[in-house]
Amino acid sequence: MADTPPRSPLAPEQFPILPLISGVSFASAAAGVKYQGRTDVMLAQIAPGSAMAGVFTKSSTRAAPVLDCQAKIGLDSDAGAAIIVNSGNANAFTGKNGIEATQAVTDAVADALDLPKTRVFSSSTGVIGEPLPHDRITAKIIELKTTLDESAIEAAAEAIRTTDTFAKGAGAQIEMNGKTVSIAGIAKGSGMIAPDMATMLVYIFTDAKIARANLQIMVSELNEITFNSITVDSDTSTSDSLLIAATGASDVDVTGSAAFKDALHGVMKDLALQVVRDGEGATKLVEIQITGALSDADARTHGLAIANSPLVKTAIAGEDPNWGRIVMAIGKSGAAADRDLLSISFGDVLVAHKGWVNPDYKEEDGAAYMTQPELVIAVDLGLGAGKSTAWTCDLTHGYITINADYRS
Numbered sequence: 001m002a003d004t005p006p007r008s009p010l011a012p013e014q015f016p017i018l019p020l021i022s023g024v025s026f027a028s029a030a031a032g033v034k035y036q037g038r039t040d041v042m043l044a045q046i047a048p049g050s051a052m053a054g055v056f057t058k059s060s061t062r063a064a065p066v067l068d069c070q071a072k073i074g075l076d077s078d079a080g081a082a083i084i085v086n087s088g089n090a091n092a093f094t095g096k097n098g099i100e101a102t103q104a105v106t107d108a109v110a111d112a113l114d115l116p117k118t119r120v121f122s123s124s125t126g127v128i129g130e131p132l133p134h135d136r137i138t139a140k141i142i143e144l145k146t147t148l149d150e151s152a153i154e155a156a157a158e159a160i161r162t163t164d165t166f167a168k169g170a171g172a173q174i175e176m177n178g179k180t181v182s183i184a185g186i187a188k189g190s191g192m193i194a195p196d197m198a199t200m201l202v203y204i205f206t207d208a209k210i211a212r213a214n215l216q217i218m219v220s221e222l223n224e225i226t227f228n229s230i231t232v233d234s235d236t237s238t239s240d241s242l243l244i245a246a247t248g249a250s251d252v253d254v255t256g257s258a259a260f261k262d263a264l265h266g267v268m269k270d271l272a273l274q275v276v277r278d279g280e281g282a283t284k285l286v287e288i289q290i291t292g293a294l295s296d297a298d299a300r301t302h303g304l305a306i307a308n309s310p311l312v313k314t315a316i317a318g319e320d321p322n323w324g325r326i327v328m329a330i331g332k333s334g335a336a337a338d339r340d341l342l343s344i345s346f347g348d349v350l351v352a353h354k355g356w357v358n359p360d361y362k363e364e365d366g367a368a369y370m371t372q373p374e375l376v377i378a379v380d381l382g383l384g385a386g387k388s389t390a391w392t393c394d395l396t397h398g399y400i401t402i403n404a405d406y407r408s
Contacts, residue, residue, distance in 0.1 A: 023247030036089025281398025321366030341382030
């Protein structure tokens with residue numbers, strides 16, 4: 001398999017111009033963990049006084065770096081921090097070797113940057129079950145240290161890609177109390193995407209001032225309606241991690257700020273949808289809107305049942321307005337539904353209403369709508385006020401090709 005698959009047709013034209021975050025600098029290097037001829041390690045150095053928060057996969061087989069981050073993330077500290085990430089090897093299902101490899105890498109970064117070991121967070125992404133050649137990473141730590149640059153975030157985003165066809169970034173700036181607060185984030189993810197967080201990695205940086213506990217609450221809440229609401233293939237990775245650092249350099253306290261929360265939500269949603277746009281083999285971005293459920297939880301269950309259905313996803317790939325598959329997915333979800341109250345729309349095309357095909361529906365209208373690259377499937381259950389939104393992509397032969405050859 002080529003290390004760089006063809007660029008997704010849903011990809012943005014270019015990597016965005018992101019605001020510089022005072023107190024954060026980046027570096028990347030080619031360590032040859034798996035890939036040759038491309039960068040595969042990134043380092044982010046974070047200033048003293050920064051707050052760190054994060055959410056992680058709930059997988060029972062989560063990787064050694066995830067367990068290490070979970071042990072450290074809840075600790076308050078005024079010391080600086082660092083994030084070290086490698087692509088090409090997930091360091092998952094590697095037993096004692098995985099623990100030792102994680103420690104070797106984080107210890108080397110701590111020593112090089114004069115940081116407490118509890119303030120170095122690591123992630124690994126790539127093939128599962130192969131020992132991480134950590135010596136190739138530790139050999140690059142000094143090079144990474146000497147090339148740290150606050151403007152090198154795009155190169156950092158490139159270094160964490162595996163089957164991603166493009167580097168992912170998003171940012172925002174808001175004015176508060178006469179000062180500017182900035183947010184910048186990067187992500188990787190293309191396949192094995194059905195986060196349960198808490199092979200998706202996300203790193204967000206802001207110069208906002210906020211206590212760790214408050215930052216954690218905000219990120220955990222926003223995660224549920226962004227990264228926890230996307231799916232490419234229904235498979236939850238062993239390595240899903242989201243880390244956020246708030247340096248406080250803007251000297252603007254955003255505790256309780258709705259404006260900051262909205263801006264952070266925007267960045268997280270942007271990155272989440274970029275992951276779906278880069279779904280392996282994807283040609284369609286699909287938004288599933290559920291309303292009228294008995295509860296928000298039921299709405300979420302229905303939405304993900306539709307979004308994860310191979311039959312729904314292949315129909316979308318074939319541009320077939322097969323609304324019967326939507327009915328099937330709702331019926332199997334396990335959440336409350338009444339066949340005779342269901343209404344289904346493809347965009348502005350009302351397909352079914354109150355449990356029966358809309359008498360004005362024309363198959364050619366549905367088929368024409370399905371040719372678009374971005375689609376909205378709306379379902380109203382007619383039972384209550386519960387609502388939820390999920391995002392997915394279509395399922396094409398490209399997904400099979402990429403994953404059948406992934407380890408070769």
